[in-house]
Amino acid sequence: MAGKGGSAPATYSPSPTVQKKKTSIFQEDWVRPDGRGFHQCRPAFFRTGAVNAASGSAYAEFGNTKIIVSVFGPRESKKAMMYSDIGRLNCNVSYTTFASPVRGQGSDHKEYTAMLHKALEGAIILESFPKTTVDVFALVLESGGSDLPVVISCASLALADAGIMMYDLVASVSVSCLSKNLVIDPIFEEENSQDGSLMITCMPSRYEITQLTFTGEWSTPKIDEGMQLCLDACAKLAKIMRSCLKEAASDSQE
Amino acid sequence: MGFPDASKDLSSEMEVDAFRRLFPLKYFERHLAEAIRPDGRPLGKARDTTVVLGAVASANGSALVKIGSTTMLTAIKMEVMTPSLESPDEGCIAIDFHMPPICSPIVRPGRPAEAAPVISKQLSDTISSSGSIDLKELSLVTGKAAWMAYLDVYCLDADGALFDAALLSAVAALSHLQIPAVAMNDDGKIVLLSEDDGQKKAQEPVNKEKRNLTLRSIPFSLTCILHKNYILVDPTAEEESIMETVVTIALDTSGQLVSLYKPGGPVLAFTSAIQDCVALTRQRVKELKGILEEANSTMQVE
Numbered sequence: 001m002a003g004k005g006g007s008a009p010a011t012y013s014p015s016p017t018v019q020k021k022k023t024s025i026f027q028e029d030w031v032r033p034d035g036r037g038f039h040q041c042r043p044a045f046f047r048t049g050a051v052n053a054a055s056g057s058a059y060a061e062f063g064n065t066k067i068i069v070s071v072f073g074p075r076e077s078k079k080a081m082m083y084s085d086i087g088r089l090n091c092n093v094s095y096t097t098f099a100s101p102v103r104g105q106g107s108d109h110k111e112y113t114a115m116l117h118k119a120l121e122g123a124i125i126l127e128s129f130p131k132t133t134v135d136v137f138a139l140v141l142e143s144g145g146s147d148l149p150v151v152i153s154c155a156s157l158a159l160a161d162a163g164i165m166m167y168d169l170v171a172s173v174s175v176s177c178l179s180k181n182l183v184i185d186p187i188f189e190e191e192n193s194q195d196g197s198l199m200i201t202c203m204p205s206r207y208e209i210t211q212l213t214f215t216g217e218w219s220t221p222k223i224d225e226g227m228q229l230c231l232d233a234c235a236k237l238a239k240i241m242r243s244c245l246k247e248a249a250s251d252s253q254e
Numbered sequence: 255m256g257f258p259d260a261s262k263d264l265s266s267e268m269e270v271d272a273f274r275r276l277f278p279l280k281y282f283e284r285h286l287a288e289a290i291r292p293d294g295r296p297l298g299k300a301r302d303t304t305v306v307l308g309a310v311a312s313a314n315g316s317a318l319v320k321i322g323s324t325t326m327l328t329a330i331k332m333e334v335m336t337p338s339l340e341s342p343d344e345g346c347i348a349i350d351f352h353m354p355p356i357c358s359p360i361v362r363p364g365r366p367a368e369a370a371p372v373i374s375k376q377l378s379d380t381i382s383s384s385g386s387i388d389l390k391e392l393s394l395v396t397g398k399a400a401w402m403a404y405l406d407v408y409c410l411d412a413d414g415a416l417f418d419a420a421l422l423s424a425v426a427a428l429s430h431l432q433i434p435a436v437a438m439n440d441d442g443k444i445v446l447l448s449e450d451d452g453q454k455k456a457q458e459p460v461n462k463e464k465r466n467l468t469l470r471s472i473p474f475s476l477t478c479i480l481h482k483n484y485i486l487v488d489p490t491a492e493e494e495s496i497m498e499t500v501v502t503i504a505l506d507t508s509g510q511l512v513s514l515y516k517p518g519g520p521v522l523a524f525t526s527a528i529q530d531c532v533a534l535t536r537q538r539v540k541e542l543k544g545i546l547e548e549a550n551s552t553m554q555v556e
Contacts, residue, residue, distance in 0.1 A: 011333035011402045014436050014444045051411045052323035053358045053491070068410060070356035092355055092363035097406045098313050098329035137355035137363065139410075141327070142310065 013102050030181075033189055034063065041173065041185040041233055046154070046244040048161040056162020060154035063187065064144025069154045071162040074132035087129035091117040091136045093151055099143040112148050115211070119152045119172065119201040122210040125165040134164055145187035149174045152201050152211075157241050161248070168203035169241050170210060171234040175199075175226045177216060184229050198223075200230035204238040207231075278496045286484050293490070298534055300476070300488035301415075303542065305422065305549040307430040314403075315431030317549075319423035322490065323413035326423040330405045330431050334444045337393065337400040345392020345400040349378040351407045351420055358412035358491070373417050376515065377407065377424055380504050384473035384512045387428065391467055394436070399444050401433065414490040415477045417502055417515075422474065426546055430553065431467050473512045474542040475504035476535040480521040487534055501528070503535040507543055 036042070042063040051057035054070035061067075077088055093112040097103055120136065136159065138151045149172035156170035176186035177196035186194065196216020202209045218226070274281045274292075285291055295301070301322030310316035313329035320326075337344060351374035353367040361367045381387065392401040405427065407420050435447040479486040481497040494500065499519025504512040511532070516523055 011335040012443075013331075013333050014434070014446045051325075051356060052413055053411050054356065057356070068356055072359045075359070094354055094363070096327075096329070096352075096354075096408055097350075097404070098310055098316075098331055101312055103331045103333065103404055135355075139354045139356045139408075142312065 015102065032183065032187075034187060036185075038181055038183045039229060041237075042187075044237060044240050046157055046241060048157060048244065048248045054158075054162070056158050056160070056164070058154045058158040058161055060150050060157070062144070062146065062150050062185070064142055065147055065150050066141040066144075067138060067147070067150050067154045068141060069136065069138045069151065069158040071134065071136050071155075071158045071164065073134035073162070074129035074164070075135070077131065077133045081133075083131065085130045086126040087124075087131075088133040089117060089121055089124060089126070089136065090133050091120070091138075091155075093138045093140070093148075095140045095143065099140045109147070112151065115148060115213070116151060116155060119211040120155060120159070120170060122208075123156065123166050123168060123170045123203055124159065125167060128165040134159075134162075143188065145189075145191050146174050146185050148172070149185075149199055149201070153237060153241065157244065160241075160245055168205045168208075169238050170201055171204055171237040171241065172199065172201040172211075173230045173233040173237065175229055177218065177222065177226070182222065182226055182229065184233055198226045198230065200227065200234065202231060202234050204231075204235040278492070282493070282496060286481070286486075291486065291493070297484060298487050300538060300541070301490075303422070303545055305426050305545055307426060307549050307553045314434065315427045315429075317423045317426035317430055319419050319426060321415055321419045321422070321488065323411055324415055324419045325409070325411040326407055326416075326419045327410055328405065328407045328420075328423040328427040330403050330427050332433065333402050333404065334394065334399050334436075335402040337397065341389070342397040343393045343400075344389040345394075345402060346389065347378075347381070347387065347392070347403045347405060349381065349405045349407070349424065350374055351377055351409070353409045353412065357409045361412075369416060373420055376417055376502075376513075377420055380421060380473055380475070380513050381424065381428075384471060384504070384506050386425075386469045386472050386506070387467060388470075392433075394444060395438065398442070399438070403431070412491060414492075414494045415488050418475050418477050418488065421504065422542060422546075425469075425472050425474070426549065428467060429469055429472070429546065429550055433465050433467065471506040471508050471510070472543070472546070473504045473506045474535075474539045475502055475513075476531070476538040477502045478531045478534060480519070480523060480527055482521070485527065485530055485534070487538075499523075501531050503531050505532070505535050505539050507539065509536065509539075 045061040047059045050059035050068055051070045054072055056071040059068050091113050093116055136155050140147055152172035175182055175184050175198045176190050176194040178194055196218055199213040201211040304320045306318045309318035310329040314332045315330040318327050351370055353361050353370045355361045355363045394400055407424055436444045437447050439445050478501050479489045479497050480499040499521040502515040506512050
């Protein structure tokens with residue numbers, strides 16, 4: 001059935017093409033499609049121990065964005081690697097074929113792997129596992145917007161579940177600039193019509209930023225406002241992550 | 255040999271774990287002698303199985319299946335294609351099995367697991383040879399348009415008996431599949447019919463309304479491990495790695511044999527062993543059929 005001839009036939013999806021409703025954003029009374037306030041994040045759901053086969057794992061659900069992250073290790077580094085007296089971090093982010101509304105589109109985010117690596121690198125105490133590697137693998141089950149920040153937060157929860165030593169939990173939030181408004185935790189449609197975006201990954205208890213990414217046009221007062229929004233949201237997100245870990249620990253003690 | 259005397263009292267937790275790691279075969283055989291396995295199951299019992307339909311809202315059909323810890327997520331997305339010249343009134347199903355790096359420590363990104371293409375081919379062979387789907391149901395306009403159903407099975411947690419879970423989730427997703435209502439527009443392209451469509455008059459509905467696929471004789475499978483004289487049903491990953499002879503049997507709901515798969519292994523499968531496996535599979539098929547029907551009826555109530 002699947003193997004009819006060598007090449008796959010060309011197919012198209014019968015869904016209507018998404019029209020960019022960019023004009024409506026310029027209206028004064030524009031409301032976010034899911035009814036949230038401009039400075040309101042989506043409700044966050046976390047659960048650790050989602051994957052039995054991994055040393056540590058976590059599942060995160062922020063609205064329609066669903067991510068699973070597995071952590072393996074510390075385990076033997078590849079034989080080809082040079083000796084290293086600090087540990088190594090290896091990351092990978094991949095999408096399922098059904099993550100985006102149209103099959104196959106929107107899964108071209110190869111840079112997320114490198115960005116996840118840079119975000120987590122600063123927070124992990126690499127000296128605690130010399131000569132070995134910790135692998136962090138993320139799978140995006142459904143992409144509903146703001147994927148990378150959710151992946152980073154979920155990855156740090158999975159690392160905590162695996163018992164990897166870190167300086168602090170890492171929380172990440174992004175903000176989109178839509179004409180004059182700043183909206184936090186954008187969904188897919190908002191990200192597509194944004195003029196600029198800002199993503200901050202920080203360690204809230206230490207008030208230190210591990211990664212900061214700007215795209216698009218930003219003026220200095222907007223930058224200040226955006227960063228403050230993100231840092232406040234990260235602090236709240238870290239509280240939610242901590243309570244999830246505490247719940248999991250108390251459940252396992254019973 | 256240098257292994258500790260089996261009758262020695264293994265009093266502390268640490269020693270049991272060490273024994274399990276160092277002498278896995280002896281550890282398992284001690285359990286098998288008492289007709290039980292380390293997780294407490296009798297030899298002929300499969301792990302708890304759950305099926306949840308509609309796990310992926312954006313897909314036309316989906317299912318999440320758990321057999322013990324082994325978790326599979328399947329989603330079906332329908333796209334339109336031009337049917338081939340040899341069969342202008344038939345659609346197509348493309349089945350693909352993925353093992354992402356999250357599911358198991360043996361999978362590395364960029365290097366797909368050895369088991370993945372094997373299971374992928376097994377799945378498409380089993381589903382096509384069971385005859386459960388009539389491809390003519392996937393036709394839209396003879397010669398011009400037909401459905402291509404992309405069935406993607408993702409393993410989210412690999413703990414043995416991957417094929418059983420994958421087949422169950424593929425079959426569950428197919429039973430949940432709803433073919434959307436579409437019409438052909440003026441350019442000859444197929445588009446989705448939306449309820450508030452004012453220009454419906456210009457389009458001729460090709461599919462009047464959403465409908466389900468009719469599935470005849472659904473295939474279910476059971477994997478068993480043969481070790482000496484024992485037959486272990488529904489192995490975990492640890493059991494599969496220690497005792498290497500695996501037999502997978504797929505039967506359909508009418509009791510017919512769909513496939514028998516025994517890829518080598520140190521233990522020879524005599525007729526009696528195969529017959530025992532088939533009998534165990536028959537029982538399992540009844541169980542799985544019940545579980546799938548329950549999941550379907552729960553969906554319909556909602």
